[in-house]
Amino acid sequence: MKILVPVKRVIDYNVKPRVKADGSGVDLANVKMSMNPFDEIAVEEAIRLKEAGKADEIVAVSIGPAKAQETLRTALAMGADRAILIETDDDVEPLGVAKILKAIAEEEKPGIVMLGKQAIDDDSNQTGQMLAALMGRPQGTFANTVEVDGDSVTVKREVDGGLETVKLTMPAIVTTDLRLNEPRYASLPNIMKAKKKPLDTKAPSDYGVDIAPRLKTTNVSEPPVRQAGDKVEDVDALVAKLKSLGVA
Amino acid sequence: MSEIVSEGGMDADTFAQFTDQLKRYVRERLMPAEEQVLEDDAIPPDLLGEMRDMGLFGLTMPEEYGGSGMNVPQYIETIRVLSYALPAYRSITSINLGMVCSALKNAGTEEQKSEWLPRLAAGEIACFGLTEPGSGSDSAAMATTAKRDGGHYVLNGSKRYITNAPHAKLGLIMARTNPESMPKNAHVSAFLVDMETDGITVGKPDKKMGQRGSHIADIYFDDVRVPADALLGGEEGRGFATAMQSLDNGRLSIGAASCGYARRILDTALRYSGERKAFGETIGNFQLIQAMLADSQAELYAAECMLRDAAAKANKGKAIIEAASAKMFASEMCNRVADRCVQIHGGAGYLAEYEAERFYRDSRIYTIYEGTTQILQLVIAKNMLRDFASGAAA
Numbered sequence: 001m002k003i004l005v006p007v008k009r010v011i012d013y014n015v016k017p018r019v020k021a022d023g024s025g026v027d028l029a030n031v032k033m034s035m036n037p038f039d040e041i042a043v044e045e046a047i048r049l050k051e052a053g054k055a056d057e058i059v060a061v062s063i064g065p066a067k068a069q070e071t072l073r074t075a076l077a078m079g080a081d082r083a084i085l086i087e088t089d090d091d092v093e094p095l096g097v098a099k100i101l102k103a104i105a106e107e108e109k110p111g112i113v114m115l116g117k118q119a120i121d122d123d124s125n126q127t128g129q130m131l132a133a134l135m136g137r138p139q140g141t142f143a144n145t146v147e148v149d150g151d152s153v154t155v156k157r158e159v160d161g162g163l164e165t166v167k168l169t170m171p172a173i174v175t176t177d178l179r180l181n182e183p184r185y186a187s188l189p190n191i192m193k194a195k196k197k198p199l200d201t202k203a204p205s206d207y208g209v210d211i212a213p214r215l216k217t218t219n220v221s222e223p224p225v226r227q228a229g230d231k232v233e234d235v236d237a238l239v240a241k242l243k244s245l246g247v248a
Numbered sequence: 249m250s251e252i253v254s255e256g257g258m259d260a261d262t263f264a265q266f267t268d269q270l271k272r273y274v275r276e277r278l279m280p281a282e283e284q285v286l287e288d289d290a291i292p293p294d295l296l297g298e299m300r301d302m303g304l305f306g307l308t309m310p311e312e313y314g315g316s317g318m319n320v321p322q323y324i325e326t327i328r329v330l331s332y333a334l335p336a337y338r339s340i341t342s343i344n345l346g347m348v349c350s351a352l353k354n355a356g357t358e359e360q361k362s363e364w365l366p367r368l369a370a371g372e373i374a375c376f377g378l379t380e381p382g383s384g385s386d387s388a389a390m391a392t393t394a395k396r397d398g399g400h401y402v403l404n405g406s407k408r409y410i411t412n413a414p415h416a417k418l419g420l421i422m423a424r425t426n427p428e429s430m431p432k433n434a435h436v437s438a439f440l441v442d443m444e445t446d447g448i449t450v451g452k453p454d455k456k457m458g459q460r461g462s463h464i465a466d467i468y469f470d471d472v473r474v475p476a477d478a479l480l481g482g483e484e485g486r487g488f489a490t491a492m493q494s495l496d497n498g499r500l501s502i503g504a505a506s507c508g509y510a511r512r513i514l515d516t517a518l519r520y521s522g523e524r525k526a527f528g529e530t531i532g533n534f535q536l537i538q539a540m541l542a543d544s545q546a547e548l549y550a551a552e553c554m555l556r557d558a559a560a561k562a563n564k565g566k567a568i569i570e571a572a573s574a575k576m577f578a579s580e581m582c583n584r585v586a587d588r589c590v591q592i593h594g595g596a597g598y599l600a601e602y603e604a605e606r607f608y609r610d611s612r613i614y615t616i617y618e619g620t621t622q623i624l625q626l627v628i629a630k631n632m633l634r635d636f637a638s639g640a641a642a
Contacts, residue, residue, distance in 0.1 A: 070265065077265065189306070191269070
């Protein structure tokens with residue numbers, strides 16, 4: 001069984017994002033970028049399935065600029081077998097990503113497409129669901145545990161108030177939640193081996209899908225700064241203050 | 249700062265990818281385990297296993313012997329990054345990566361290299377035995393002997409202050425093969441000794457001022473029979489020269505440890521300056537605190553630049569003056585930064601509850617081992633005078 005793992009190059013989770021002065025987006029010039037943490041969890045889960053003998057090949061795919069190669073190399077260093085880069089400098093929205101992934105899935109015929117539930121840059125949380133709809137295949141989103149048995153995959157989903165268990169017939173789409181696993185670090189020997197693993201580069205046009213943006217970002221702004229609280233001397237002052245604010 | 253030179257080492261992209269992972273590994277795994285290491289006075293075995301898997305014991309071994317083939321600047325940068333965490337993590341890898349690896353690379357026979365380098369790269373721990381109760385760098389007084397007996401050498405004597413001795417599988421041991429002291433230390437030979445050989449006893453680890461989690465101990469040799477092919481390079485009388493060859497790298501490694509740790513110390517001082525309040529404001533607002541922070545930053549930056557430059561020069565050949573200068577300056581700098589960190593912490597800096605106190609004790613060794621500041625002053629001055637006299641100085 002083959003697993004397809006899409007990975008996205010995003011602003012590093014340790015970086016404090018800064019909004020561009022003109023409000024057109026987040027300033028990414030000279031900012032550290034790395035693999036979307038939810039995608040790292042997806043790569044890790046795919047590797048664990050392979051180590052458990054449930055999968056035999058892991059293909060990592062990324063859609064983005066030439067630099068997204070680094071993200072794919074990280075996936076290869078962690079344990080993916082080969083990688084495909086769909087190179088584009090355009091902004092590709094979740095629907096566009098899902099269309100390209102559908103085309104790749106038709107070529108590669110994976111048993112599972114394992115995606116992060118969302119990317120930490122735009123927090124869309126849409127690609128996996130859109131892909132499932134476009135492919136007409138079952139989806140197990142927000143995976144907390146994943147078990148493969150024969151031609152089905154059982155996913156425990158993180159839902160409000162607990163876990164929901166769904167059994168999907170493969171091919172299936174799984175999106176990973178935070179608590180599914182703790183991704184490994186790419187070791188130096190594996191980083192070196194990853195250099196020799198195949199990485200194909202293609203263009204969106206190779207798949208003949210329309211990825212023109214449907215959405216327009218009108219403005220991006222910093223979250224409002226939290227106002228400082230007031231300190232009062234005693235209980236009487238507190239009560240008076242609350243009354244003056246009309247909350248008591 | 250200038251880029252890390254990749255000439256003769258790993259390609260730059262691979263190296264960058266590794267340092268990225270290592271920085272994360274330091275922050276997310278090694279630093280959270282520090283309390284545990286301090287409490288147990290040992291690195292937890294599973295964490296040590298992880299460090300082996302990460303490839304941290306194989307940085308300097310050539311690729312064909314199971315290592316990663318880093319050049320000097322890459323190795324030194326890696327040590328600097330690693331040294332942001334507790335010193336014990338660097339210490340456990342240091343003899344493998346430094347002294348023993350370069351001795352094997354420079355002087356080992358093909359058989360010795362293929363036997364030991366892959367094992368060292370995989371994380372079997374090595375120690376290096378030169379110092380004795382009655383001798384250090386003055387090898388004329390060396391008392392440990394190795395006497396040829398048919399197909400074997402028989403070792404007798406003792407070694408003192410041997411880093412990693414309690415954990416070592418391989419000992420690179422210096423011993424006298426000639427009772428007469430000879431010019432250029434030709435009476436000293438180096439032996440690759442399996443530390444499980446009969447007749448070897450390792451003493452109890454010494455109690456130290458700091459550097460908890462790393463261990464030094466005495467080693468006693470009592471009629472220890474090693475096969476003749478344990479003689480490094482298969483040639484008597486080359487031991488001391490071999491040891492001296494890798495001094496540059498050893499000094500740079502301590503320079504890197506000093507820079508990495510000083511960065512951690514300064515970050516800690518900065519954090520405290522922004523948190524601690526006195527007279528109604530954070531102490532970072534006070535100019536005398538700011539002066540200590542600024543002096544620390546300027547000196548640390550200078551040391552980092554020196555270290556990188558010296559490593560680039562050592563990559564091309566000998567860099568005795570540069571490596572000694574970088575080690576001397578960086579280790580003294582680290583002690584000044586640690587001292588200021590205590591001072592910025594005020595009373596809290598004297599309490600074991602805060603890290604500042606530990607930083608102060610841990611840093612103290614850096615101006616001592618791999619050449620004290622005073623020995624390095626002599627090395628630098630002697631080489632300058634010699635170069636000047638021979639017209640080599642530019």
